[in-house]
Amino acid sequence: MNKNTSILQKAFQPLQLDAEKHHLFFEQWEEIEVPRHSFLTEAGSTERWFYVVLEGIQTIYIIDQKGDQKVIGFSFDGSFSGVYDSFVQQKPSAYFLETLTPSRLLRIGLNHYNSWFENYPEFERWGRIVHLELLVGRVQREVELTTSTAKERFESFVNRCPEPLKTIPQKYLASYLNMTPETYSRMRKNRM
């Protein structure tokens, strides 16, 4: 098993496939390399791919009416990536998906993605679990953004912050936590 296959398998846990399906599934992915600060998807364009990140950090953000960037989330080594709503609905994206570091990703198109659900019942179970996790995660974040203070959001994030995200410019993390870079920087200093 090569390294990419092992990353894919880990990303798709708890999916279990027999040897034949396993082979078919893994050979459908295409590997790409993109430089830092490239757009994988742009607002106004339609997402064509579902990604698994092999290496690198990407951010998903929206440009608000005033032209300010509001970070919605990140993807990094071993996680899924892409603008999922645009991908499944094939409608123009409201978000940008941009690489913050040079990135290697595996990607797959909608026809292949849909064919898993149509042909393999194992994916129905995987899909149910993943969509549930996504929903719970989004609700938790919404509650945190509407009820927690900036300090509480900062502390909560620092405690669960995945290692790769500690290397990216603070302005992205500050925006994700809905605070100014200055507030983020002050809190970080106070914590040291």
Add this chain to the structure above:
Amino acid sequence: MGKVIIQAENQLKRINELANRIKETRELPLEKLIQRPKEKSWCVLEVIKHMSLGQDPYNPKIDKALSYLPSSEEVMNSIPAKGMGALMMKQFVPTESGKIKLKMKTFRRFQPVMDLSSINNKEAVHTIIDEFLQHLQKLHTFVEDYRLKKVEQKRFNSAIGAMVRFNVAEACEFIIRHNERHLQQIENTLNTLDSSER
């Protein structure tokens, strides 16, 4: 009226939205595209041709400026537009009700000269629409390029001369606003044609 703030990602989003809307016009019936709402007004196809003509003089200027600009490690932050260019851009924005302010006479070289009676098939129409879509694609590439360059280091004359000078980001903003203004004109034209059918 506030400042004109330029931001690369915001421009890309608007270029994509313009392209999406223009692609939809490809599917309109031929008569809707070549019918003038009033005798002296442009039809949809003439507006689209005018948008291509409006960008033409900027393409070589922007290409040249981009080749001169040094690269930047970081993505460009938002910048305010300056000078006369900023003033013009402010006037370009249509009102919320779709009314176009500051109507101006078009310079002769930007006038879409075409014999509408000779346009009798979709292929001829598509050539004009696709030409503009290629312009939008070029504009998109300009924005992608300049967001990783030190854009404020080079200014050049606008298409109307030295009275208005732009850096690349301002020139792109000017073109986008010009296009958005004319997209509104297209919507107004289509609405007029629709209501005259009823």
